[in-house]
Every structure is written in C-alpha cells, then in structure tokens.
Amino acid sequence: MQNDNSLIRDLKAKDERALSLLYDKYSGAIYSVILKMIRDEGKAQNLLQDTFMTVWEKAERYDETKGRFYTWVYRIAKNKTLNVLRKTDVLIQTDDFSVHTNKEDAISIEPEYLELNGAVTTLDAHHKEAIELVYFKGLTHKEAHQQMDVPLGTFKSYIRQALKQLRETYAKSLSLILLILNAL
C-alpha cells in the first residue's frame, strides 16, 4: 500500500514510470474482467489501453481516502466495457433479434479466459455464479438476481456469504504463508 501511494503520487505528477509500474501490477486483473465481459480479445485490448489512458489523464481525480486504486481502475474499465456492450446490443437488437440470442456462441476468445481461478473456485456453485455475474460479467445486482432466477434479497446474501468464504480462504492462505515463513 505504501508503495502504491508513492506510485500514485508520481502518477498524478505525470510520471510515466509510475503508470508503467501500476499497469504491470493491475493490468492483468483488469484485462481479465474486461475479457470476461466483452468476450473479444481485440476489443478487450483496446478497452484495456483506453482504461489506462483514462487513468493517466484523470489521475488527479482519484481520491485515495475514498477507496483503493484498484477499485477506481476497475470501475473505469467496467463502465467503458458496458458502454461498448450497450452500443453493440442496441445495434444487434434493432437489426436482428436472433443474433442477440446467439451472442454466446459468437465469441472470439480462448475458452480458458472465461474460466475462474483461485479461491473463487472453491465456492459453492451458486455463490461462485453470483460473484461471477456481478464482478466479472458486469451485471448489476438487479440484473444478476433475475438471471439466476432468485429473489434480490437471496442474491445479496449469496454475495455476502461468498465474500465471507473467500475472506476465510485468503486468511488461511495468508496464515499458511506466515507459517511457511516462520518455519523458514
């Protein structure tokens, strides 16, 4: 965090090296989210570049007292991707309804990019799906509970429980690391 803070200060002072280091740290996570939302590698790369260009240009608007840098970048990426998806959706819907329903098939992406990794895979299927919908597919809670066909309240508790479980997993792996470090 200390490291991030000084990097962000440099970023606001238009230091390209700071942007480069922050990109190295966060571009993978952000790229993954964009990819899973838009399912098109070319578009995802453009959006990733566009996102970090916005980060560069609007850096002074980031307020570290309101939240983490990653959250700020995540929101920028998500909004940009949703904008592109909405435009595409409008075009597809006005032109031909059948195309929209086939959208899932028309993906230009490696299937593995859509798979989830890490602690989230240890969750129960419905918890995992809830997280995937709001976090990686950019759906709102309202859209997601309709998609899963469960009441909004239930969906919200899925998210809460999923996050609680994730936190426990992370805490375990953290204590495991600490244990290993101690052992060494």
Added chain:
Amino acid sequence: MDKKTLLENGLLEQYVLGELNTEQCEQIEQLLASDVELKAHFDQLEADFENLGLENAIPPPALVKSKLLKDLKTTPNETPKVVTLNKNNNTKVYLGIAASVAALLMIGSFWMYSQLNDVKEQLQIVEMNNTELNSTIEVLNVKLKENNASFNAIINPDTEQYILKGNALSPEAKVVSYVNHKSKSVIINTERLPELDADHDYQMWADVEGEMINMGVISKDKTIMTMAYIDDAESLNITIEPLGGNDHPTVERLVTNVYLR
C-alpha cells in the same frame, strides 16, 4: 440511510462494484468517513475484491502496454504542441537550408555575372590596345621605311652635305641638307629651325640662274623630310611664307641660304 441498512442491503458491495448513482455514493462516502468500524469493513471488502481480481488476472499482450506508453507521448494535452513545433522547426530548418542554398546560388550567379562583365570589358580594352598597337606598328613601319630611305640617302657616298645657317632674321636657325646629284634627291633636317606661329610656314627655294624655283613647303611636324630636287640649282634658300606656301618667295623674309658647289 444508516449503517444497518447499508450492511443488510449489500449496498457496500454495489458501491465497490460501481453500481450506485452519484447521490447514493455520496451518502455512503459520508457514512464511511464518519464510522471507523464501517470503514474497516469496507476496506476488507475492497481488499477481497482486489484479491479476487488479482487471482484471476490474465496477462495482456505486451503490445497493449507499448501502444499505451507510445500514445502517452502523443496525448493531446501534453505533447502535441511540442511535436508540431518540432515539425515546424524541421520544416523551418529545411526551408532555411533551401533558402541559404538558393541565396548562395544567387550570390554565386551575380558574382559570376559581374566577373563575366569584367572579363568582357578587359577583352574590349585588350582588343582596343591591340588595334592601337597594330596601327602604331603600321605608323612605325612607314616611319621606319622613310627613315631607312632617308638614312640610305644620307649615308650614300654620292651625297653632299650643305649646312644652312640662320641670318640676322633667325640667328639660331640651322638646317642640314643632303643633296645627291646622281639620284637627284634632297633631304633636309629641320630639327634646329625655330618654331613659327600658326599663320606661317617655312618654304624652300632653289636659285637657278637668278630665278627662285619652289622646292616645297617644310612640314611643321617632321624633322627629316624630302624636298624636290631642282636641276642646276646654284643655291638653296628658306623663306617665311604665309601658311601653305607661296608662288614667289618673299625675299625680305629669307632666313638662311647656302651656295652649292
């Protein structure tokens, strides 16, 4: 909105995910700023979401980063002015070079043109000098021939020399005459004849049995000249006559004479 509804309604999660409108965001930010416990919960939530993201990271192609860093340098609010200025500078430099080259060429042309004119003038002068020299040579040749003729006449063994000395009218006058009776020629040297005014000439006469016969008017711009040879002349006489000579000698103005033997 209070802390309890915030937690129960999962609004904090939606806030992190950026699903809320500006008004809701502001309310949440106020609560977070005033409640340390809530802030700690929120920080945890953010950290979890970040971990989730980092665990699922997919490395993007290196090309994206290089394009991004390249684009930074051409960002509209940063460098374009510099870039265009640089371009302008480059064109200015090229224009400057071109202008200098053109200027040098022009100066060079002018210089060469003036040189050409100089050379033409010099050539004209040389041609003039050449013509002058040629005419001088012609004149000299004529004079040389005359002088040669005179010289040959003078050194001829048959030539007799008579000196005409000035009388009281012109005491300083002295004319040398070379008379050859065989080839019948008379040459005189008028070097020592005093100069006359513009209205008069010296004229030479031969005395044959008391009669003065014209031998010719003495030229003012020659010192050696040939006169007419008169047969049976007893003496040679020089008088001052009106310009161009006279039919009969003005005896009162006789300046010198010599008797031939």
